[in-house]
Amino acid sequence: IAGITQAPTSQILAAGRRMTLRCTQDMRHNAMYWYRQDLGLGLRLIHYSNTAGTTGKGEVPDGYSVSRANTDDFPLTLASAVPSQTSVYFCASSDRVNTEAFFGQGTRLTVV
C-alpha cells in the first residue's frame, strides 16, 4: 500500500545517545515534515522540506537535524538525546502547496 512508512514504531533510548528516525514515502510528494506531539501541546513542527535538497526550521528545531538527499526519504536525527525529547514523532508529506498532508503511523520515543 502506497504511503508513508516510519521506523522504528517505538524506541527506548538512553540519554546522550544518537538516534535517527526514518521516514520514507512512495507518493513522490515534494514536501515532507516532521512533527512531535505531546499531551496538551498538540502537533509542533520540528523541520520541513519543500523539495529535495532544501530544508526549513519549524517551531521546535533545537536538538534535531534533518536532511533531504532525495524525494522519498526524510530522516530526523537526534544528535544527543535528552529526556525532554520523549514524544510521539510523526512524519508527513504533501504534494503541491494547496493539498493536504498525509501522515505516517508515528514513532513513540522514550528517552531515559
Added chain:
Amino acid sequence: QKEVEQNSGPLSVPEGAIASLNCTYSDRGSQSFFWYRQYSGKSPELIMSIYSNGDKEDGRFTAQLNKASQYVSLLIRDSQPSDSATYLCAVKGSGGSNYKLTFGKGTLLTVNP
C-alpha cells in the same frame, strides 16, 4: 501569539447535536486550510480542506472560512459517538513558507450516546 489557535475544549455534545469547532490563524496571506481528526493513539487523518471564503459541505461536515477575520471553523451535524476524537486545525503558510503546515493544539470532542 501562536500561529494557529483553537478553542481548547474539551467539547462535549449529545448524540445528534451539532458540534462547532473554531480556529484562528495569524498569517494573513495563508490560502490553504485543513481539518484533521485524530483518534487516540492513531495518526491524524484529513476530513476537510478549504481554500475559498464561505462554506464547504461534505456529508455531515461543513467547513467555514473567513479570510478577513482569519477564522476557520468546522461544524459536525448529527454528531455520532464515532465522531469522538481530537480535531486539529492546520494552516499552510504564505510566500516563502507556503509549504509550511502549522497545526493548532486540537480540540477534544466527546459525543455522548
